[in-house]
Amino acid sequence: MRLLDVQALDLRLDQLAHRRRTIPEIAESERLRAERKQLESDMITAETQVTDLTREQRKAEADVEQVRSRRTRDEQRLQAGQVGSPKELESLSHEIESLTRRQSDLEDVELDVMERLETAAARHDELRGQYTALEERIAEVERSRDAAFAGIDAESDQIRRERADTAAGVTDTLLTLYEKLRAQFGGVGAAALRQRRCEGCRMELDASYLTKIASTPDDTVLRCEECGRILVRTLESGV
Ligand SMILES: [Zn+2]
Numbered sequence: 001m002r003l004l005d006v007q008a009l010d011l012r013l014d015q016l017a018h019r020r021r022t023i024p025e026i027a028e029s030e031r032l033r034a035e036r037k038q039l040e041s042d043m044i045t046a047e048t049q050v051t052d053l054t055r056e057q058r059k060a061e062a063d064v065e066q067v068r069s070r071r072t073r074d075e076q077r078l079q080a081g082q083v084g085s086p087k088e089l090e091s092l093s094h095e096i097e098s099l100t101r102r103q104s105d106l107e108d109v110e111l112d113v114m115e116r117l118e119t120a121a122a123r124h125d126e127l128r129g130q131y132t133a134l135e136e137r138i139a140e141v142e143r144s145r146d147a148a149f150a151g152i153d154a155e156s157d158q159i160r161r162e163r164a165d166t167a168a169g170v171t172d173t174l175l176t177l178y179e180k181l182r183a184q185f186g187g188v189g190a191a192a193l194r195q196r197r198c199e200g201c202r203m204e205l206d207a208s209y210l211t212k213i214a215s216t217p218d219d220t221v222l223r224c225e226e227c228g229r230i231l232v233r234t235l236e237s238g239v
Pocket of ligand 1 (some may be wrong): 070190196199200201202203224226227228229
């Protein structure tokens with residue numbers, strides 16, 4: 001009977017171990033961590049884009065500035081009346097016209113880069129926001145997971161102590177046999193005999209074996225003829 005108590009406690013420990021392996025927070029944490037990894041990679045891409053476009057914008061600015069200052073210089077020369085010959089005057093006017101067009105084109109380029117930079121920066125900010133929210137969610141799920149672990153571990157520790165006390169009353173030989181059968185038969189090494197039925201395999205034992213059991217001393221270890229588990233006689237054995 002004491003061995004049946006050990007068996008019940010072992011099954012309880014098996015259930016707790018199973019629950020510890022399968023709590024939903026474990027899968028959830030793994031899923032969120034995978035999501036975070038993807039997000040990290042997206043953020044690197046977005047950050048690289050911002051860096052590249054910032055450099056491109058600076059170059060576009062410098063290009064515009066270079067043309068603008070040359071045009072200003074030409075205009076000042078023109079206004080100052082420093083140009084004498086009509087031919088030189090015409091050539092200077094042409095250059096100013098051409099510089100004006102060039103400046104306008106370069107300003108379009110600059111504007112386009114600025115727009116793209118703005119979009120990239122906004123995307124980067126958005127990803128950073130998502131990352132922060134995800135970090136909080138992961139921390140929350142893992143806190144909940146750890147709390148569940150702590151609860152299960154505390155309960156398991158208590159049952160293990162109870163199991164040790166209970167097993168202390170069972171002989172080593174019987175306990176060794178039980179452990180061996182338990183490993184072999186899916187966690188159940190000892191079963192009760194109730195209403196002529198082995199509760200390990202649910203089979204009803206045949207009449208000749210039951211007669212044999214009836215004449216066997218109480219302290220003899222019996223085995224189920226059907227499944228081989230240790231069979232423990234109870235008050236409702238039906239023998
Ligand atoms: Zn059986």
